[in-house]
Structures are given as structure tokens and as C-alpha cells.
Amino acid sequence: MAPVGGAPKPPKKGILERLDSGEIVIGDGGFVIALEKRGYVKAGPWTPEAAVEHPEAVRQLHREFLRAGSNVLQTFTFYASEDKLENRGNYVADKISGQKVNEAACDIAWEVSQEGDALVAGGVSQTPSYLSCKDKAEVKAIFQKQLEVFVKKNVDFLIAEYFEHVEEATWAVEVLKESGKPVAVSLCIGPEGDMHGIPPGECAVQLVKAGASIVGVNCHFDPDTCLKTVTLMKEGLQAAKLKAHLMSQPLAFHTPDCRKQGFIDLPEFPFGLEPRILTRWDVQKYAREAYNMGIRYIGGCCGFEPYHIRAIAEELAPERGFLPEASEKHGSWGSGLSMHTKPWVRARARKEYWENLLPASGRPYCPSMSKPDAWGVTKGAAELMQQKEATTEQQLKELFEKQKFISSMVA
Amino acid sequence: MAPVGGAPKPPKKGILERLDSGEIVIGDGGFVIALEKRGYVKAGPWTPEAAVEHPEAVRQLHREFLRAGSNVLQTFTFYASEDKLENRGNYVADKISGQKVNEAACDIAWEVSQEGDALVAGGVSQTPSYLSCKDKAEVKAIFQKQLEVFVKKNVDFLIAEYFEHVEEATWAVEVLKESGKPVAVSLCIGPEGDMHGIPPGECAVQLVKAGASIVGVNCHFDPDTCLKTVTLMKEGLQAAKLKAHLMSQPLAFHTPDCRKQGFIDLPEFPFGLEPRILTRWDVQKYAREAYNMGIRYIGGCCGFEPYHIRAIAEELAPERGFLPEASEKHGSWGSGLSMHTKPWVRARARKEYWENLLPASGRPYCPSMSKPDAWGVTKGAAELMQQKEATTEQQLKELFEKQKFISSMVA
Amino acid sequence: MAPVGGAPKPPKKGILERLDSGEIVIGDGGFVIALEKRGYVKAGPWTPEAAVEHPEAVRQLHREFLRAGSNVLQTFTFYASEDKLENRGNYVADKISGQKVNEAACDIAWEVSQEGDALVAGGVSQTPSYLSCKDKAEVKAIFQKQLEVFVKKNVDFLIAEYFEHVEEATWAVEVLKESGKPVAVSLCIGPEGDMHGIPPGECAVQLVKAGASIVGVNCHFDPDTCLKTVTLMKEGLQAAKLKAHLMSQPLAFHTPDCRKQGFIDLPEFPFGLEPRILTRWDVQKYAREAYNMGIRYIGGCCGFEPYHIRAIAEELAPERGFLPEASEKHGSWGSGLSMHTKPWVRARARKEYWENLLPASGRPYCPSMSKPDAWGVTKGAAELMQQKEATTEQQLKELFEKQKFISSMVA
């Protein structure tokens, strides 16, 4: 494998250069959900040790997003903070180490980025330490450790993403900003604001003031909800006369029934979300709306598979002037179906057909919406204190009882 | 790459040896749908040139199925017959050649099979020639060409799959049988029988008489429907006092609303099927039922991703005595969630929760069932004659009009 | 009130005269469900003491059906057998007497029948005695008592309806036949046959042989299912070279999810059936299909309100040559909406709009289908033995426990 970090880089346009010139930047999709399905990530801890354990799987997924049109390859370092890698019995901190995971993730992203026109973004995300009420210095030290790797590996820019509390996100931005590299930041919040009730507009203002050049949301909600939230951020920034680029990386799941904390609360999370998965046409609609409201960093998060990213690239091909590599294997708006054997499937090779389709679930015994779990706890609640030892049988039993009680109240 | 075919094989138990001893054989999942989403297969023609163009993508998918528990790696040769590779403007026959595609597919499957306990199965499927009313000799010659590669590459056994007409499947079995290797065969039919109306029981009898050792169904219908069909096959064989092993490789889509020709007719096929995707718990239920009714070759077809195969392996782990490699990253029945940060998600770390969940679609404007297209044509109808040249604009226009007319009748 | 029975009758055409000449006879709708909602019938016992207690309410409902197009007014004597009127703590047998209830019902039906072109049909239905394994003589004696009233009041013809067991229905026909009046009989069964598993075709043969001139089904299933059952009856009669007129009086509830015992088993029975109620357009479709398959006695049962009957009369107005009185207040296919204030509602004043509408439930947390209760008991099971004393608290408690257990098994 080629040396990473110190190696001579091709002269790619930087992230701000692109956005400042009005270019559309297409993000990538969700690694933890995709790699969980492929067999390399454990749902629950969701940590990225696959970068060390199975680099070929991570590499292949990066490559698929690149071919689908991504201009950014985020290092697979979600939840790769040291405190997360040792939370609730996780073996990774001990057996592998956070540093090795972060380094491996950078190497793989860099390697694949050389195969096309994509930048590498080093990513940090919210920490168990913050949730467990550790102080600012302790939390910042966590981010600092990851940043050291990103600087050493010379990533193109930095993303702080998946923060439920703007306070923690601000701390992350402050740390990342020290590197001198451009910083993007996205919260996993909805229109109601962060877990402490701070509205999206004010969150955006705080983050830009802390040094972020790109601000937006990722994860937790579907495209419709995310775009509403980014609109509120945009309005907040305008009111404060602040400038920043906007980004959105929503779920590829329909979540009209979510409340404040998003899809984590849905009873289907994380192993029964299939009926909610976006079609490629849902994504095309999202890409168009995001573009129309002025967002230029458009990507996805959990649930976004390579074909969802391709749908963004195909929808915005007129504006960008080209199709992604993977579109060789996909005729826009289903036109490839003109090669199908059956005549009634060839009859579906057109835009009008797919954009008007209301797809059935094939699940007549299931509802269309769910009541989310609503435990009403956030940072500070005892149940949210994290621990190094595995969750005990007794702790689980108490949770099971509580869940039954609460859902009998909700019904 | 290691030499293939002639290379010394590890002493694996053969497919019949396994089944005869009562062992469970886990099949793999659907390549064309999975690789379409990953960006390597074109929906419509669905041909497998990725084996030549992007072997790393095919290899990775094989590996994921192997790690998920598959005991069989089917060569990625679905629709790899010469006549399909040149149908309706397809470039593959001319630019690559069917032989190269079939050879590459064998090499990749063999290579990955060395990483675990899996056999390689060479696969053929139904042909445009049959649909276009070519005669028996012509159709058999098509299969013969693929078989030559499988013999040269020394695959472990052969599968003739995805046949809508038992007549064509019988011809395929006859050809494959000449190799002396065990032959499995599966039709893509439902309880109503094949496209000519021959009931499943009689289909099974014809196929076993033609030389198949393993018989069943794949594709076109969901697990419930497929198991009904296999039950009818089993009853047919018992009535005829014939013996054969049973196999099932259903869709990973719920299709209670399908009619005779299966999911091809659903208005959501192929780009709006997301809400129908099986959860892993749906698959566990399927695996248990398949096992209980005596099926021992249990796998999946279109829509089956690696995690669906893993669900079969986990459900049948008590019978098999071990878990697949990928289960390192998956605690059975969601037990890995005991490591989740949020207490209400930890409360889902148990079987009772997931087996009773009725997952919502998040799509309140969509129905739960669809009216399938019902053009009522099969082999012999002019619209089903295939052609080498691409479908013309005029042909498409006529199909679009016909579709609008028919769906206005159905509503 | 005018004298009944002995009074001179207008020269109306009899039921067989009408049917023999190919005339369409429109039945009426469901009294117990309609009057329960109006406040005069108790769900559970469903007995018809309102004929004595609130004759004005019964009279008004008869009148509404007459104005809607009914050619038959069934006496409100459903479940008016003496043994039912004293079942499980019912006060009616003791405080009023079965004879008085039956007489009052005859008087009211006769009175309203004079307001239009409708016949009066005296009706009997299945008995607790049969279910509790009383012998043939005892059960026949129950019917005999009701028949005495019908003969005295000189009803136009007789209907034995709502029988789950063809054996009991045959006994009823034999009793009614003694009067010399025409006898119609309808079972509340589906395509699977009666509760003892006797198929619809054979049921029909037995009933015609016992003396019924009109045979069919009522209640328990939606129109689609009922028409399937009548089709099987028709085929059975044809095979046996027997002749009879066909009748259908289905539910006005959609029940695609019912099993053998019909809507009684649905978890929504009887107080949560609202989302299943047929629209008038569903009824028009039913009326057309019933007519097309040769049924000439076309009515409804539980759930059929006057406007549902009007929909039958409007759909079949071309064949009958006239509209019912109530159509003064209803323009066919919504044409009265041309008088609406809002333009977008006037835009709905046409057939195309309503026949293509797929109405939403407004209930996104509810499924489209339910799993029926499936206790698998019928005549002979201890739990089906009826009793004169009210169900005790202890009996109820046992049933509640059993229900919870069974539904946890079904989920």
C-alpha cells in the first residue's frame, strides 16, 4: 500500500474553494448501517474497528460511494473516540487502540480518494464522556487525540458530526479549528432544536462563531425534516448576519413519526427499519429540494447506500454537467429498463412512472407510523451515564421492565 | 491470482454428501439486486459482466455471504448466456464475450470459496431464446456453452435456476446432467404453477425424472409463498414416489399481492421495492419454517443481502452447532444492543421485542398492497419476442400507452 | 294502529313471482347494528325487544330502507327465539315474552310495507339450543313457535338466515316449509363451508332438497367473499341439477382478513369496525357483480345502512327502470355535488372520480388487516354451551386470560 499522509497529493480543489465557487459537493452515505448489513460493524456500539480488522470491506464501500458520485470520503472514524471504544465492554480500546483505528481509516480513505475526484474528511462525533457529564477539558482532550491522527495523515478538511448537544459540538469545532483546516459541523437535531432545547437557528450561530465554515444537520431524521431544520439554521444565520455554507446528510429512512430525538426512539430502530428505506426517487426529490433551498453540500447518513448517493448525482447532473461513473450501470429515471425482457417492465422506463409511484409495503398487518419511545431523558440522567463494564443482566432486566411499562402507557 | 479449476481442492464434503447426511446447507443471496445498488449491474438486462469489469466488487460480495454463513457460492453467471448478453442492445457479447464472463465468475467464486467451508455452484438460468420460441436444440446449445466453462473450471456442482417454464428447466437439467456433477434446479414459480399452468408437484416430478437431485424454487415470491410452492412440490414427489432434496431461495421482499408471475408484475419492480424488504426477523421466521418442513438447502435470492443470510445461519445455529463468522458482529436476537448508549435502545436487546414488532413504513400516503400488472402474456406472445437491437422509441411509446390503458382498467 | 294479518292486502306480486320473472329483488340492511348505534339494541345479546319497547325507532328504520329501494322488509325478529331471549341473563323472555316481540315486529313491518312496493318476510335465525347440543325436536320446536306468529300475521314469505351449521338451517327450512309459504335460506358461511366443514355447494344442495326456493349467504363476510361463496353454491346446485334462486346479503364491512367464522373473530368486532365500513361505491360495485353472476335477490346485512341499500337500487336502476324514492336526495355517482358551494367539491360530481378513489383511513397508527381470533371451537365445545344465568365474573376472568394467551401466540 502507498504511504499515506506524507505522500504528494494531486492538486485537488479544496472544500471551500469548491463551495465558494458555487460548486455542488456530494457527500457520501452511512458506513455503520451499511457495514453492519455486510457483517463488519456491530449494531449497538457501532464502532469502526473494521478499518483495522477488514480494510478490504471499508475500502470497497468507499469505492462504491466514489463511483456513485461522492466528492467527499469521510474517514470511517464515527464513534472512534477512545472513550467510546471502551464503553460498555467494548474490546477495541484495549485490543486495538483508538489511534490504530483512526490511522487505518485515514489510510483507506486516502487510498480510494486517489481513484477519483474526492477529498478526505476526518470526522469526529459525540462522545460518551459528554453524556456522562465529564467536563469541557476532558471532552476536548478526546477530540484532540483524534485530531492528532487527522493532522498527521493530512486529511483535506474536518467534520464534526452527529452531535445532539450544540455545546459539545462547539467544543469539537474549537478543537478541530486549531488545525487550521476547514471545519464542517452537523448536528443530529430536528426543527425542535438540540437536546437542551436550543433552536436550530441559534445552534448554527454558535457553531459558526466557534469557527465552522460549513454547518448543517446529519442523521436522526428523514430528508423532509432535515431540510426544515437546515432552513431554520439558514434563517438564524441570516438574522445574525453570519455567513456559512449549508450541508445536509439525512437518513435514508422515512421518519414522519419521529419526535425530538429522531429515529433512535422509533421502535424499529435499528433492526426493523427496512419498510422505511428511501427509494432512489425519494432521494432525487430530496436532492432537488436541497439544491433549491441553497444547500450545496448534499449527502446522506445512515441508510444511504451507494445507489442513494448515485441518485443525488443523477438528479443534479444537469447542474454539475456530468454523471458519476456508476451511472454507466443506471439509466436515469429507470431508462435502463428499456432493455428488460418483459414488455410491462419496459413500460416503466420513464420518469412519469417512477415519480408518481406510491410504493406498497407488502405488510398489511403493519401500520404506517409508530409511536416513538419517549423516555424523556437526556445528558445528566442516571440512565445515560456510560460505563466501561458491560451492561449487566440486572441492568437489562430493569430496562426491559421499564420499556414494557412505558409502552403500555403510550398505547 | 491462484490458478483455478485445475488447482488442488481442499477435501470438502460434496453437496449431496452433506444433504444425504441431513446437514443444513445455507445458500447465498441475490447478486444482481445487491450489485445494482452497489453500482455494478444494470437493472433491466441484469447481466453479470461485473465479473470481468469489477472483480473486486463481486469478490467482496461473495466474501460477505461466506462470512454470513453461506455454504454455497453460486458463480455470478445469472443471465450470462450468450443470447442474453446480446439482447436488446447489450454490448457484453460483442465487447467481452459470454465465455470470458463465465470464466471470470468461476475464478472469483473459487478464490473466495477457499476462505471457508463453501462449495462452488455453476449456474444457468432461463434464456431469451426459449421465450422467443427457439427450438430445443438451440436452447440446449446455449446451456451447453456455459456448461463447458463450468466443467473446465471444475465447479463442485450445478444449479439451473430462475425458470418460469418447466419445459426449459428440464432441457437445462438434461444438459447439465451430462457433466456427471450433481444438479440442483429451481423454478421461479408460485403455487399456481409454471407459466404454462403446470402445477408445482408435476414440475418437480419432471425435473427429478430429468436428473435433478435437488429441486425447489427461487426468486419471484416471498418466503411464505415459496414455502407453499415447495410444499406442493414435496407432495408431488411423494405421490410419485420420487426422492429429491428440497431447496428454497425466495425473495427478500414481502409479496402477498403478487399473482402468477411474481414480483416482476408488481408496480414497484425493480426501483420501488424498498418498503417490502424483509427484516432479519422475517428471515429467521422463514428459516425456521423451511427447516421444519424438511427443506435442507435454504438460501435466498433477489433482495437477500449478507445480513439476511446471517439471519438464516443464526436461526439454525442450534441445529448446526455453530454461528457464522459475521456473527462476531451481531448478537443473536439483537443482544448486541446491550452495548448501546441509550437506555431505551438497550431495552430492545431481546427476542421478545423483535419477534413481536410490526414495523411501520413511515409512508402514510402509500398503501400496503399493490395491484400487479397483469398483461396476461407468456412465451409465444409477440411482445415477448426478444431482439438484438435496442428497444426503439416507437416500441417504448406503444408500451407506455398500453400500460396507461391497462392500469386505468385495473384501478 | 291498523289491524294486521287479517287485513285486506294490496295485490303485490309474491317473492317467487318476481324472481321467476327475472325481476331484481332488493333486500334490506342490518337492523341490529343500525339500531345499536341509534340506541335501541344491546350489542352482545343483539335481541329485538325494540319492536315492543320502541316501535317508532324500528318503524323509522324500516321506512328508510323502503325509501332506499328495499322490496323486502324482514320482520325485526333476528335472535327472537325464546331460548335466545333468556340466554345469559337476558330479561326479555321473562319480562316481555318472545311471542310479543315477534308479533310487534310483524305489525311494524306490515304497516311500513303498505307505504311502498315491499313484501314482508318473517325471519328466524340460529339458536343457542343448537349450539348447546339440544336435539332436533327441541330445536325445531323453537322455530315452530316463531312460525306460529308469522302464520297468524300472514307474512308474505319466510327467511331462515344466519346459520353457521347447515344441519340446523335444514331443520329450520323443514319447519318453515310446513306453512306453505315460500322459504328463503341463507347461511353465514364463507368459501370454506359451514362450521362442520361442509362445503357451500353441498350446503346449498341440502337446503334446496329440504324445501328452500331461494338460497344464499348473509352476514359474516364482505361482498367479495360472499359472492365467492354463492358462486360455489351455484356450482353445487348445477352439478346436482337442482334449481333455486340465489340471494346474497353480505356485511357492509371489508373483511379480507377473516377466516372461517367471519367477522365475529376479527378483533374489531363489534365496537371497532368503523374503518371497515363500505362506501356507497363499494356497494355499487357489489351490486353490479352480484347481478352479473346471476343473483337476483340482492341485499345487505350488518353494517348496511339505508344509503347502502340506495346504492344497490341506483346501480341497478338501468335494469330496473326506476330509482328509489330516496334518490330524490342523491344524484347518482355524486352528481348532487354540482350544487356544492366550493368549486373543488363540485369537481367531484362525476363517476370517474368516485370509482377510482382509494379512501384513506386517517389512521396512520393502525394496520390495514388484523389477525382474527382463532379459538378453534364450534358446537360441542364446553365454552359454547349457553346458559340462562348471566356470565359470572369468574367465567369472564378465565376468558380474559385465555384471550391474552392466545393473542400472544398469534402475534
Added chain:
Amino acid sequence: MAPVGGAPKPPKKGILERLDSGEIVIGDGGFVIALEKRGYVKAGPWTPEAAVEHPEAVRQLHREFLRAGSNVLQTFTFYASEDKLENRGNYVADKISGQKVNEAACDIAWEVSQEGDALVAGGVSQTPSYLSCKDKAEVKAIFQKQLEVFVKKNVDFLIAEYFEHVEEATWAVEVLKESGKPVAVSLCIGPEGDMHGIPPGECAVQLVKAGASIVGVNCHFDPDTCLKTVTLMKEGLQAAKLKAHLMSQPLAFHTPDCRKQGFIDLPEFPFGLEPRILTRWDVQKYAREAYNMGIRYIGGCCGFEPYHIRAIAEELAPERGFLPEASEKHGSWGSGLSMHTKPWVRARARKEYWENLLPASGRPYCPSMSKPDAWGVTKGAAELMQQKEATTEQQLKELFEKQKFISSMVA
């Protein structure tokens, strides 16, 4: 029939006396929808000539509501203004006259009110004149004519209901107030406010300042939405330091998908609303919530049948201290089912069963929510000008085309 108006009245407590003392007043249900189904009202014009043409039908419905627990009988004078009775080809103004309709409605309501503890309320509603931009004096004159009848017939109090524009409602209150009788007023608006965008809180303030003693909403939305709107009204009044009693008379249809103009816009209005009908348990939940938020005049509007009103009376029986007459035929929370023949139905004779039921629609091809028509026109738009002559074929044709165009845009 007893003399009306001048006859000596029993000493009933007046409406304000009741409300001032904290008593719960139960309203009645919706006459036009109920009588349309019974065959006496024409959907589209919705005018109340049945009071003259079929008094027995109107009387019976009043009686059913009274027996169900209503303390108010609203005269059946909805849309009984002279300009409505001659709108778009309506024959009533010419052939009967508005005065006779209003008088007959008063007589019937008074007659039935003598059978129990109910007051008679004379009602006016919004006018075509206002929609057609007639001036204040002209619109007031319309209300004045109806008021003359109410004064002559000496009704107990007055209700101005079903107003989309608070301006018109204010005019109505001013007119009614001249009689010296208590005036209640309800708008058919949702949380977004009236058709001119005036928020509910401000609407309430204007109405109370105009002289209304009771203020609230009726029709157009389901209970959930109506209670939200009344909450906003309550907050508006509190902020303005005004006092008034609150009332709510919502639809008996689920309408989560409605926009500003309510259920008129739903594609199912008015002939496909069945799947949305509230169960009695939905109504009990509504009654409890209305009571808890301080509403004391609790009734229903379109879709409310007698059993829905009974559900209010049963839910609030603990507070009121008694059950309505019709509850003789209804055991609270389904307890009457303890008398059912089948054991699994007896097992449903309990609160826990019904309050947790999520009823299925039996319509797997239908969605749970609809996109409302959104023509975006209100008072002043040419399409909303009313006319005496019937809608012409040409006018209809244009509307049909417009509807098709708009719904193709919405899809």
C-alpha cells in the same frame, strides 16, 4: 301536536345557568350527514327541508340524540338561510320558503325537548352571500330573518356555527345578540386560524367582544385538531382577560392529513369518508380530553351519530353522576358483550381491550392519509361566487379539468 313557542315551558335550567355552575352540557351530533345516509338530505346543498318534508325522520334523530345524552337540541336549520335555499338551482326557497323550514325545525326540536332534559338552540350558519362578497347589511339581513323565527318560537338560546371567516361570525353574533338570548358561536377553523388567516386566539376575542357567551369550534376537523384550536382560543381569551365558556363540536372523522380548510378538501369528502369514522372509544378519549382542558359544552358535528354522543355521556358519567337513557342498551366499555354467545367475544367485555385496539381498515390497497385538494381560493375568488341557477355542464367540465390538473401537480 302540542302548540309550540307560546306553550308553557317546564322550568329547565338555562344554558348559562348550567355552564356557570360548572355543569357539563352535552351537545348533539351532525344532522346533515346522518340524514343524508338515512335518505332525507342532499349532499352538496345540504339544506334542511326535511323538517318540512319528512318531520318524522328529523324527530326520530333528535330523539336518538336526546336518549344518548344530549342536553341541547339544535334546530335543524343548518344552511337554512334564504340565500342558501335558492343557491345553484335549489328549489326550497321557491317551493317551500325559508321561513317554513325554520319554523318546522323549531317545532320539532321543541316537541322532542319535552321528552327529556334538553334545551332548544336556534342555529344559523355561514351564508353564500358573504362568500359572494355581499355587504355587511345584506348578510346581517339574512341572519335577521332566521332570528325572527327563533324569537317567535322562543328557543332557549342561539348558536352561530360553522363560520370559516370570523368577520361573518361576528356579524352573526351581533344580530343574534339583539334577541337578548344567550349566544354561542363556533367557527369551523383549525389551529392556523380563519380563512383570512386570523389566529384562533384573536377570533375568540373578537367573538366574545361581539357578545358571545360561549365560544369554540365545530366541524371541519377531528377531535385532536379541534381541541388544539380551542386551546389557542382559550389562551387568546386569557391574554385579553376575557371570560367565556368553551365549546367543541368536532367531526367524527379522523383528519390528521387536513390543511387549513379541513375535511372539505380531503379527496374523500363527502362520499368516501367511511374509513375515517371515529369509534366510540375515540370519542370517549375526546370527551375526557375536552373535559380535562376545561371545555364544558362538549358535543359533535358531522359524522357524530347517536352512539358517539352516548360515548361522551358514558365517559363523563362519573362527573355527571348518571348515564343517559340509551345506556340501558350499552354496557360501558363493552361490558354488554358478557352476554355474547361466543367465548372469544365475551373475552372483549372490558376496557383494556377496547382502549388498546388499533382497528384495521380491511383496505390493504388504500393509504392511511390523503393529500387534500389545495385550490388556495377563498372569499373573493371568482370560483367562489355563488349563483341562483344550477351549475352548468360547461362550468362542471372546467372544474373537472382543473381538478385533474391540480391533482397531477400534487401527486
